[in-house]
Amino acid sequence: MHNALTEVLDGFGTEIAPGGFATFSDFAKAENADIHHSAVPAAVTAFATISPAFARGRFPDLSLADVVLKRNDMDYCEAAALAAVCGQRISPWRDAAQFIVHLHKVIDRYDLNSFYGHYPEHPANFGNDIRPHGVDWDSHEVNDDAIRVWRDAYKRLSPARQMIVATIMWLYVGSNNCFWLKHLPNKWHAADAIKLMKSAGVLGDWATLVALYPGW
Secondary structure: OHHHHHHHHHHOOEEEOOOOOEEEOOHHHHHHOOOOHHHHHHHHHHHHHHOHHHHHHHOOOOEHHHHHHOHHHOOHHHHHHHHHOOOOOOOOOOOHHHHHHHHHHHHHHOOOOOOEEEOOOOOOHHHOOEEEOOEEOOOOEEOHHHHHHHHHHHHOOOHHHHHHHHHHHHHHHOOOOOHHHOOOOOOOEHHHHHHHHHHHOOHHHHHHHHHHOOOO
8 A cells, every 4th residue: 555655646756755744756757747637636735735836837727626526536545645645644445434424523623513414314325414504405495595694604714614615515516516605715726725725724634535535
């Protein structure tokens, strides 16, 4: 596993430094390597933790949503590399229970209960009963007043917490065409978002959430 992870990082000219975060190991490769599309999330995240300007120049049109929504194209080593460049380690298997546990922690840690709740009578895949508020899950009809409250609460969040909520929604919906996020801030460039999440101290939780994601 360690060798495979090292191979992913080496493919775009980076490695994990003794402090636990990414550093350039071969700048020419970082600048010029042909990076497989499924390794782009790990690459842009690594680059942005080292130099956001370099990451933006290397991937000028890549949004945070693009990074998150690539998860289903990534293999385990690429997902582990994404976590690793953010100082995190994930288990060597894709376990839905671990994702659900971490999702609970993130919702509690960042006080996101205004956005998500438990709906045990309407679980999704893997028994995950967390769903966004704003819908009557018995009838699947949108509650306009509840959606308004949801969106107003989102607007009051710090940008870093908005990014966490948006990430959960992109994973939940499987698309960046998310009804809940309509007309709300969510169009961040990947490099800018990663820089901001790192400075806000939420990057590790974000990366673990994406890396562990098994489907919803």
